[in-house]
Amino acid sequence: MRQHFTILFNTFVLMNLFNQVACRKLGWADFKIHRNFFNNFWFLIVLFGEFVAQWFIVQVFNTIFRTAPLTWPMHITCYIFGAGALAVHFLGKIIFDDKKVFGKVFDLNFNETNEAGKSKFFD
């Protein structure tokens, strides 16, 4: 049963590591995640370190993290669903492509923008 929750934990972390790559693009239809991928040295270090550390947490540091070593099919399942986060990121951009429609649907900010010109001068 430790393997069960280790799979859960591993999948969750991997999904977010892939999501971390996808989150560097903000544009409405910006699919080019490879662009400027190598422009931040620290990002590469952090991403690589996280993948390596995650592997060791699952396979080696079992007592501290209450994990159990996984078999290869389990690892592959975790990585497939992890990379699925990236695929879903693209899929969402493809499906909700029409900015005129979905730009209003997803406009979820509830506070109004501040009025310009609120100054002491004209009061």
Added chain:
Amino acid sequence: MEILGGKPTKEIINGIEKWSYSADMKVIIVEKVQKIKVLARCLPEHKFALIVALQTAGSSVAVTADGLNDVDALKQANVGFCMGQSGCEIAKDASDIIFLDDNFNSVFKATIWGRNIIDNIRKFLQFQLAINIVCVAIVFLGGATLGNSPFSVIQLLWINMIMDTFAAIGIATEPPSTDEADMNLEERRRKEDKIIQPGMWRNILIQTAYQFIILVVMLYSVPWWFNIGYDLVDEDFYA
């Protein structure tokens, strides 16, 4: 006249003659402010009025100044730039950013980095909102249905490090993009743009939904995928 690009001189406003304090000053200035290229013989009050008028018209105003008489303008502007070597102390105090090299080109650098900072905050939010919502939801669901958190305490600590520390180091330190198309000026550079834009909400919500659904399915069915099934509820956790 070089500055005006050969345009007629009516776009030069003579501060002292045309502008004076009056009831309808606001109307006059807001009408004219879009056309003004040069403001001649102006008093500190006129600089101040020009800034307020531009802000009323919806612009973000940056002021570069160095003298004692510009303090009001520096304070009122959205961003006040001051000269580091030639400026006086009181102007430096009133300004937001000081040019150490007295070079006007630094304005562009400041703009680029300012835009970069808000973009990095947006990237960070886009990542962190998704992971936070999913993490809280799955821990709550596991606790409510199985009687225990699916993640142990140290695992949650590791997840927290990923979502806070490492994300801050990795995503929020990104340098400005050198790519004009990537900066995408129209999309998120207006003053009224919100910090979390519709496109970001879309990404966050889709990502949250995907991760949550996958984790819920896994929470209840993964042992039977790999033939390690057991009684989920009765089992003594962390035995």
